[in-house]
Amino acid sequence: MWADAIRAEAFRLTKSRTTWFWSVFFAPILMLALSAITSFFIKANEAKLTEDPKIQADLSEMLATVPLDLGQAMVTNAASLSNPLVVAFMLIGAATVYAGDYRWETWRLISARNTRTNQLLGKLAVVIGLALMAMLVMLISSTIGDMIQAGIFGRGLTFTMDAGDVGQFFALAGLSLLRIVQFTMVGLLAAVMTRSLLVALFVPLVLGIAQFFVPMQVLPPMGLMPDSWVSILFNPGGAIDSIKDLVKGGEVAAAVPDHVPVRAWISIILWTLLPAIGAIASFNRQDLSKE
Amino acid sequence: MRAGAVAVTLPTMSAVIETRRLTKTYGTVKALDGLSLTIPKGGVYGVLGPNGAGKSTLFRILLGLIRPTDGDATVMGGTIGDPKAMRRMGSMIETPRYPPFMTARQVLTWLSLAHGLSSDTNRTDRWLERVGLTQAADRRVRGFSVGMLQRLGVAAALITEPELIILDEPTSGMDPPGIQEMRALIRSLAHDDGLTVVLASHQLLEVQRVCDRVAIMNKGTLVREGTVSELTTTSERLRLSVSPLERAAEVLGDKGAVDGKALLANVPRAEGPALIRALVEQGIDIDEARWVGTDLESVFFTETGAVQTPEHDHVG
Numbered sequence: 389m390w391a392d393a394i395r396a397e398a399f400r401l402t403k404s405r406t407t408w409f410w411s412v413f414f415a416p417i418l419m420l421a422l423s424a425i426t427s428f429f430i431k432a433n434e435a436k437l438t439e440d441p442k443i444q445a446d447l448s449e450m451l452a453t454v455p456l457d458l459g460q461a462m463v464t465n466a467a468s469l470s471n472p473l474v475v476a477f478m479l480i481g482a483a484t485v486y487a488g489d490y491r492w493e494t495w496r497l498i499s500a501r502n503t504r505t506n507q508l509l510g511k512l513a514v515v516i517g518l519a520l521m522a523m524l525v526m527l528i529s530s531t532i533g534d535m536i537q538a539g540i541f542g543r544g545l546t547f548t549m550d551a552g553d554v555g556q557f558f559a560l561a562g563l564s565l566l567r568i569v570q571f572t573m574v575g576l577l578a579a580v581m582t583r584s585l586l587v588a589l590f591v592p593l594v595l596g597i598a599q600f601f602v603p604m605q606v607l608p609p610m611g612l613m614p615d616s617w618v619s620i621l622f623n624p625g626g627a628i629d630s631i632k633d634l635v636k637g638g639e640v641a642a643a644v645p646d647h648v649p650v651r652a653w654i655s656i657i658l659w660t661l662l663p664a665i666g667a668i669a670s671f672n673r674q675d676l677s678k679e
Numbered sequence: 680m681r682a683g684a685v686a687v688t689l690p691t692m693s694a695v696i697e698t699r700r701l702t703k704t705y706g707t708v709k710a711l712d713g714l715s716l717t718i719p720k721g722g723v724y725g726v727l728g729p730n731g732a733g734k735s736t737l738f739r740i741l742l743g744l745i746r747p748t749d750g751d752a753t754v755m756g757g758t759i760g761d762p763k764a765m766r767r768m769g770s771m772i773e774t775p776r777y778p779p780f781m782t783a784r785q786v787l788t789w790l791s792l793a794h795g796l797s798s799d800t801n802r803t804d805r806w807l808e809r810v811g812l813t814q815a816a817d818r819r820v821r822g823f824s825v826g827m828l829q830r831l832g833v834a835a836a837l838i839t840e841p842e843l844i845i846l847d848e849p850t851s852g853m854d855p856p857g858i859q860e861m862r863a864l865i866r867s868l869a870h871d872d873g874l875t876v877v878l879a880s881h882q883l884l885e886v887q888r889v890c891d892r893v894a895i896m897n898k899g900t901l902v903r904e905g906t907v908s909e910l911t912t913t914s915e916r917l918r919l920s921v922s923p924l925e926r927a928a929e930v931l932g933d934k935g936a937v938d939g940k941a942l943l944a945n946v947p948r949a950e951g952p953a954l955i956r957a958l959v960e961q962g963i964d965i966d967e968a969r970w971v972g973t974d975l976e977s978v979f980f981t982e983t984g985a986v987q988t989p990e991h992d993h994v995g
Contacts, residue, residue: 389795392792392793392795393793395793396790396792396793399785399788399792399798400781403780403781403789406780488778492776492778494777494778496770496772497775497777497793498790499743499744500742500743500760500765500768500770501794501795502762502793502794503762675744676745
């Protein structure tokens, strides 16, 4: 049963402290440390920055000790829960889950009593759970970072979040989760095709970097603009960012061309489902006696 | 049973494993070549064969890890891969490996969950005790010796309390006391707990001591099958110290072979006295006559054609 596969995979993951540290805790701790250092640096250079006429709006607010609205900050942070640092380190956990049974030669122990599809979907469910944990810890870390920043600059704290904000928060968090899951799907396919944890880790990373740069650097000289079919299909991360802009509303939403959302959803669905289907199909035909 | 013969089981025995013309090819290499084998319920069943005989391929097919090229098989009454049948069997293929960060107890809990059982610590502790790993229950497996991994592998195969367990080289890498304990455990599982144990081993003496029935495979086919006593008794040969040797060899014809200064006569035990009388009547002096070649090792080397060296206590 699928539930058995999920329970077993989740149990094993809970025992891997290294995986938890790198995929769930490292990025938030690093971000928190960088945020605190940045705040201290800005505070130390406050006089110089205040005189700068080109100062950014949020920096200006910070220095002017405008009260910090934690509710609004959480909504903003929800959109960045799938930032490259989180996604990259989350991939360590995903690759461990997807390729661990090849690495430890344990498929033969568990594959006889459950369907292979259930077992792979069990891994997928656990990776989604791990991504949710990574996002939750990142959100907590970001909020703590905001509070530290408020303390350094002497800003007051407020919390406002109406029903619209709650909806926006969950929509943005959901899209961030979708981005992480989509990204790890390439890792799942790589893990099954190559039976290698390292390949499961590095193929999505290299592909992700290519997907980010090619639509900006390579395709425009070929006459393919960022909102073209090819560009959007090539870059699922950019596609999810476009949908996030629509959810945020206001000027950012207005800047998204009308034809982009449909193309973006198609890109996201293709990049999420095709690797998963490919991995399941390949896994069902695989000789698991050779690990 | 001779090669090519259809496997026959006594009517009172019910089979736990039946293969019919099972074939597996890897490119041009035939790992299994039309293997028909019936393994009866109960006792310890040994599968013997030199490297490349097809033992591991057979086990992997039975466990659903690979698919046969041709032929079919039933395991515990179900087809290969049938989840209901698979739930009634456990296995250990070669030296098992586990996630190195887990303890022995955690490994068994993890496998229990994977097999749809609860994380019952009584069950895991019981099997850890049975394989002699109680003291190491909370140690991480990354520090385990090969022998300890083998024991944990057997516990893992038993955690679901199956009716049939398949063990590939269960004593591999173990020290002599460990081998003795494993042998006792295997016999206890078969004769006290009522499990059917199917094992492959290179250790011929080990197989002779622990198994009730044996199948000898070579080049993907079954060459002999039967109880250990059947195989060893039917392989006895009469060793004759005679003179003149050449004259005695002529009398024996293709039933005899020269072995140093003696003759080995390949005749059933019942025909021994008549053969001796015939030789005496031909004027041949007989200094000594005794039955030899009663161990499984001799049978194995005869049937598989493997090269036996003086140091050979197991086959590669």
